[in-house]
Amino acid sequence: MKKTILNLQKTATGYKYSNKTKVISREINASIDEGKLVALLGPNGCGKSTLLRTIAGLQPSLEGTIFINNTKIENLKGKAKAKLLSLVLTDRIEVANLIVRDIVEVGRYPYTGSMGVLQPKDEILINEAIQQCNLEDYSDRMYSELSDGEKQRVMLARALAQDTPLMMLDEPTAHLDLPNRVELMKMLRDLAQEMNKAILLSTHELDLALQWCDTIWLMNTDGYIESGFPEDLVLNDAFAKVFSNDSFYFDKTTGVFKLNRRTYGTVFLTGNNVIKEWTRRALEREGYELIDNEKDATHCVHIQDSKKWLLKNQNKKISCSSIEELLNRINNLNNNVK
Numbered sequence: 001m002k003k004t005i006l007n008l009q010k011t012a013t014g015y016k017y018s019n020k021t022k023v024i025s026r027e028i029n030a031s032i033d034e035g036k037l038v039a040l041l042g043p044n045g046c047g048k049s050t051l052l053r054t055i056a057g058l059q060p061s062l063e064g065t066i067f068i069n070n071t072k073i074e075n076l077k078g079k080a081k082a083k084l085l086s087l088v089l090t091d092r093i094e095v096a097n098l099i100v101r102d103i104v105e106v107g108r109y110p111y112t113g114s115m116g117v118l119q120p121k122d123e124i125l126i127n128e129a130i131q132q133c134n135l136e137d138y139s140d141r142m143y144s145e146l147s148d149g150e151k152q153r154v155m156l157a158r159a160l161a162q163d164t165p166l167m168m169l170d171e172p173t174a175h176l177d178l179p180n181r182v183e184l185m186k187m188l189r190d191l192a193q194e195m196n197k198a199i200l201l202s203t204h205e206l207d208l209a210l211q212w213c214d215t216i217w218l219m220n221t222d223g224y225i226e227s228g229f230p231e232d233l234v235l236n237d238a239f240a241k242v243f244s245n246d247s248f249y250f251d252k253t254t255g256v257f258k259l260n261r262r263t264y265g266t267v268f269l270t271g272n273n274v275i276k277e278w279t280r281r282a283l284e285r286e287g288y289e290l291i292d293n294e295k296d297a298t299h300c301v302h303i304q305d306s307k308k309w310l311l312k313n314q315n316k317k318i319s320c321s322s323i324e325e326l327l328n329r330i331n332n333l334n335n336n337v338k
Ligand SMILES: Nc1ncnc2c1ncn2[C@@H]1O[C@H](COP(=O)(O)OP(=O)(O)OP(=O)(O)O)[C@@H](O)[C@H]1O
Pocket: 015, 022, 024, 042, 043, 044, 045, 046, 047, 048, 049, 050, 051
């Protein structure tokens, strides 16, 4: 059976001032088992960073109990806490005159004596962390001279060297381009599975979280969390409730957000699946709704190959050689309406 690494019971988070308390989240009951990658998702300002800081013990919880490896977080201090959890924050730390390896070595601080002398086992774990984060060619480079994506990998390597059962990352993909975002998510998933770590990351990358994470903690604007399997949260409309508004909605079929807007006509579309998908995107962007019933459609489009779209409208049959031409023709037919 999988061991539970993080367990939150009736946790409330927030900020205390001398004469008042500002509650951000309440009644959080959630847990993470070893080997699991969990995404904390929610709108701006709902309380994701506050929760991560509370779990890390950087600020006290207002109510409830947080257990890491069955130990209450408030009973953990200094090095004992640093052996159980590592935290990678969004803010880039700016350090002068340190090379990448120096920073990864900091991860071993909880295990070294008062003089900070590294033992052979520490060196092995530092080398492994550098390797796992693909930093072998960077280990002697100045940290301050790296790109944001490379700095992010260094921070992950430092957290890995810390060798904790729980790793937490606050918006780790924030400064990365798309290939690096995917690469990082894959790396975190591999780490969870191969090293049996419990990993909690906050993110705004809904599609990446849906693809790569075992569980999603979905936080709404009132700070309540619904925890579940990504696909279940899509199908039970939890995503739609948290993220949709008057301007756009969450489309369950495709898993993306779409603008609510007037439709200019309906299209019945047939043909090769890949070309159909890109044609669908263009049609929907232009304000056309795709329907399954040929009889009721304003336009019918049959895709013959990647250079031929056959547009049928009442008595007309028009052959188009690109999606751009298809859209121009449909818009021309619709001119009086649009
Ligand atoms: N030190 C603080 N004192 C008082 N309120 C704070 C403090 N830090 C954050 N807040 C408030 O707590 C709420 C939650 O902030 P938090 O940064 O946790 O949200 P978030 O979900 O991480 O947001 P984002 O997605 O924009 O990063 C916000 O209303 C914010 O203004």
